[in-house]
Amino acid sequence: DTGVSQNPRHKITKRGQNVTFRCDPISEHNRLYWYRQTLGQGPEFLTYFQNEAQLEKSRLLSDRFSAERPKGSFSTLEIQRTEQGDSAMYLCASSFLTGQGDNQPQHFGDGTRLSIL
């Protein structure tokens, strides 16, 4: 079990630039989630995929944000025209939904820390 892997660990960019993060989930997991965590707060849900289908998006996910999971394996989260308020830790998690509809606990990656200058 290699765990959930996120790249890069840190990203520093200027306001207005586009950034893309990658998440590789645990290989047998069919669900993949993105969260955002700001300092002193708990993670906040952004979106999730079941296989390649994006099933839910939070109101936090503005139109500058887009997420994909093209082959049902790794996922990317892109932020266009970054703003100061986008500075946060972006967390990816994965889980396995059984055939009986039992959603197993989510396993988290170490996150990508985004800093907007």
Add this chain to the structure above:
Amino acid sequence: GNSVTQMEGPVTLSEEAFLTINCTYTATGYPSLFWYVQYPGEGLQLLLKATKADDKGSNKGFEATYRKETTSFHLEKGSVQVSDSAVYFCALSLLKGQAGTALIFGKGTTLSVSS
């Protein structure tokens, strides 16, 4: 709406002291409840879970009981160690058939244990 409220920290204890971190929730339906822990410089790790009323989750000496009547899931440990110093997050997840499957987290409680 669905939400989780945790006691504010930081919680500062001496080694071998008893720990309680309070967590209450508001949810439509019957959520599953979780405690996650985040050690310095690391990602979130699942500590324990409970999926129905009166279930007790336990791991590494930590325990929490799902109390439907008080909508609570307080975390306890009888004797803390310095290595338990971390941020603890209470979270809920709505079951299949309910709206959404995302985890809803509390703000986290920082625990600092000194020797």
